[in-house]
Amino acid sequence: MSAVKNDASSSAAPIPPFDVARWRRDFPALEQRVHGHPLVYLDNAATTQKPQAVIDAVVRYYREDCSNVHRGVHQLSQRSTLAFEAARERVRAFLGAHHTEEVIFVRGATEGINLVARSFLGPRLQEGDEVLVTAMEHHANIVPWQLVCEEKGAQLAVIPMNDRGEISLDEAEALISPRTKLVAAVHVSNALGTINPVKGLVDAAHQRGIPVLLDGAQAAPHLELDVAALDCEFYVFSGHKVFGPTGIGVLYGKRELLEAMPPYQGGGDMIRSVSFEKTEFNVPPHRFEAGTPNIAGTIGLAAALDYLSGIGLGAVAAYESELLHYATEQLLGVPGVRLIGTAKEKASVASFVIEGVHAHDVGTILDQQGIAVRVGHHCAQPVMDRFGVTSTVRASVSFYNTHDEIDALIGGLEEVLEIFRP
Amino acid sequence: MTSDLRELYQEVILDHNRTPSNFRALEGAAYRAEGYNPLCGDKIQVFLQLDGDRVEEVTFQGAGCAISQASASLMTEAVLGKTVSEARLLFEQFQELVTSETQTPDTDEGLGKLNVFAGVREYPMRVKCATLAWHTLKAALKDSAEPVSTE
Missing domain, CATH: 3.90.1150.10 (Aspartate Aminotransferase, domain 1)
Known part of the structure; x- marks a missing residue:
């Protein structure tokens, strides 16, 4: 036509x-x-049901391709490695990220936030510093920051909300100070449904040179995402809330930040070489994916994102x-x-x-x-x-x-x- | 209403939820404890005054679902005038009532009015609602040899 x-x-x-x-x-x-x-x-908002396409993808992996990734030269391992890395590319496209290696597979949004708290925020946090959150955060976007803050003598600052459950960008800006080391905000509130003005929040933070993490657990199933346009430093979401399996989630991080971050956990796949004297770490995303990953989960997640994109x-x-x-x-x-x-x-x-x-x-x-x-x-x-x-x-x-x-x-x-x- | 729901939300339970008995703080109570269900955020405080080994006065305060409020209310009525060991026995019988696996509710004569909670056994997610007040009472009585200080 x-x-x-x-x-x-x-x-x-x-x-x-x-x-x-x-x-x-x-x-x-x-x-x-x-x-x-x-x-x-x-x-x-707690979890979504799974379409047959996702169930089939997970079953197919276990029935036909079950093997470890990044390790074997045999046929099955090649298949699972290809599917695993194809899932990473699928997620990149879903998020609108520039680079595939900006996609790190984690257990869920919660683990993604914990990873950023430990590997990114922890090393740069000092006594008296602040992490700015909104009044409508899920505990997962409060507690990981509190744990790191307690160790360093830092604290949380909170952007208030009005009676309708909305934050104001003016109030947010007023709370950004030289002490602020990170803004961590929920994209869509799980308790209220509020869609936050995250682009405005990112811009306000960037004017002061402050990085931003967005918790997209409730946004990913409902809104079209474009992390490159949002320009946030980090974005997290969970697979099971976007019609994929439980136990798989995604941390998106800007490449230059990920490259400078120390590992979150130690183990296989995250290393380049190991001796008893010294370990050289692998590059992102593998640096942050210690141990055999949730291969079936990533394959199921990719199928879910295919399915969701098919509807639009x-x-x-x-x-x-x-x-x-x-x-x-x-x-x-x-x-x-x-x-x-x-x-x-x-x-x-x-x-x-x-x-x-x-x-x-x-x-x-x-x-x-x-x-x-x-x-x-x-x-x-x-x-x-x-x-x-x-x-x-x-x-x-x-x-x-x-x-x-x-x-x-x-x-x-x-x-x-x-x-x-x- | 389904028959299961009618079994759970009996009139006695709904009445005690609307107008609970002994719903107040007990000034200067020698024994008290706070109960908390982190799953639902329900909180309850139980206050006790003993006369020797006997419950002379017992009250509660808090917020929660109809099951937990009615259970606390009926508990205060049930243990009033009982000895500490009788109250503990009542708790054991009550726990048996709301958790036992038998399909037909076995009413326990010793439990009297508390038998209205037999329907809870069909709702495993709600057992904690029914027993929160009792656990709190038990905690308050734990140091009945040694009254808790008022801070």
Whole structure:
């Protein structure tokens, strides 16, 4: 089809509707019944279900290519090494990174942050220094910094948020000082769903020459990423939240920084030569990947990213945004519901409390109707404190969720009210 | 409502959640302990006054789900007037009630009103909610020979 012809027809053609029924069929786990009801899986911020393509890729590795990487000259090892390094390139393309060696495989976003805390921040941190975080961080983007800070007599500074769960760039800038050694911010909040203005944050930090780490655990499944355009120094995400296996994640780091960083762990694959007197370390990314890696995990992750890109993150984001809007409206119609996190820019997450009913009771009653949500503090206790609650109910949508499932959630909440308000 | 849910959220439990008994701090209590469930963030404080070996007064404070609040409330009613060893025995019986594997709830005469928690055994994730107050009571009684100081 010629470009001209295409332009002429597409300008008039409506955007095809998002075919959620088609994508749902790719996820075998979604077909089951729980407590006699069709499963309504709304706990995607905790982990996502896996498409058949990912399950097949992992099975194929174990059935046909199972071998160690970077070690053998035999056929199977060649295959697994090729697949493993192809996965690294797949991740690079997904992130929009410049160089493949900027992609380090880790266990998950948490390990990625710990690696940066130990190998990057630790050596340059001094007494009185600060790490600037936001008020909506997951514990994984608080505790690793605290551990290093405690050793060095440094501390955390916190960018506050307003009652909607938004930070202001002006306040962030005001908190950046000569003591600031790193800005570590969540891209999308797991507890609130807020999409943070990360590009503005990176620019503000860079004006003072301060590096930035972004926690993309909740952003990667919902937003199109371009780390080169964001210009952040580090970016982390977890495979299992982007429809891939658990136990695999990614740390992206700018090449020149990685090259200057000492190893995180010692072992095989991260060395160039070892004697009992001295060890010479390998170059990144291998320097940071000690021991036999999660080969099946990386292959599964690559399959997940292929799958996600096949749908298109733009289409995913548009559909999820509309679904979240629908869920929000419906929730506000339930008596006693208060939304926690009402930022203008949000992804996936509807977090709420019901007056007079504890989140755990809500979770149990919903589960009896086959509806899976997360209840608790979502590993973000400072967020709970900020909003004066101990826990919330969190429904988090993915592109495979439907409007009918939101209606089922609302029906489930009506059951909660029936039990608690006779 | 499904029958399992009705079994869990019995009227007695819902009533005690709405208006718990003995829900207050006990000024100058000789025995006290704080219980915390890190999984859900539920916190509870139990206060005790003994007359010799007998529970003279027992109160609690805290926030939590209906199961944990009702359990704490009914616990204070159950142990009032009991000796320390009777209270400990009651805890053992209660634990047996909410964790036993038998499908048909075996009500225990000694447990009286506490038998309303038999439904919890169908919800393994909620057993800790039901036992938090009891663990806290046990901790408070641990040093019943040696009252905790008020700091």
